[in-house]
Amino acid sequence: MDYTVLDCPDPAALARFYEQVLGWRTIRAEDDWHVIEGAPGQRLAFQLAPDFVPVDWPNVGVGIHLDLVVDALDPAEEWVLSLGAERVDATPEHPTFRVYRDPVGHHFCLCLRD
Known part of the structure; x- marks a missing residue:
């Protein structure tokens, strides 16, 4: 497997x-x-x-992360935040993705579907 x-x-x-x-x-x-x-x-x-111990991004680099493709960022963000995620990148230069930490500290991105 x-x-x-x-x-x-x-x-x-x-x-x-x-x-x-x-x-x-x-x-x-x-x-x-x-x-x-x-x-x-x-x-x-x-x-x-x-x-x-989670990595200290962006100071140390992210290592590995998950990219999760979504149809719309705002509702997807609301959903993951309600489940315990934390947004860690609010940079306007990235209109097609947003960076989060899961409840343990692993990074993942919500990426806007093309």
């Missing part, structure tokens, strides 16, 4: 956040490992890492 894995202090909680953001479902749930799935082949996993 191929999937992206995010380290986090609480895999169940972060899996629930992304289930709601993406509209996916849990296909595997263990104390230290959760996997959610969308369309066949689209999976995201969450691995227990009690000492996880």
